[in-house]
Amino acid sequence: MSRLLSDDEVSTQLRELPGWRREGDALVATVEAPDFPAAIRIVDAVADEAEQMNHHPDIDIRWRTTSWLLTTHDAGGLTQLDIELAHRISAAARTHGATLGA
């Protein structure tokens, strides 16, 4: 699960991740929640998923906007763990009425 992905593998899988983009060795996205409590609920939901995966995002929280950066530190780049976590973040955002924009 933690081998580095090729550029083609990343770009192919990004097609299934609207609102996400690649920045070097990371995937990034911003999530606009309806309000601050919803933003925190999204962070809380992802925290449980990340802990279960043992794979953790970098998160910046500013009122309703959360910014997410995913990379696999142990591998020094992007792995399938980052793709999987991006899907889980997108799902948590949808559940809490938020929208994604890269």
Ligand SMILES: C[C@H](O)[C@H](O)[C@H]1CNC2=NC(N)=NC(=O)C2=N1
């Ligand atoms: C020992 C190592 O810290 C753990 O295996 C996990 C913790 N969470 C992690 N999260 C991320 N994003 N990358 C890692 O390499 C990583 N490693």
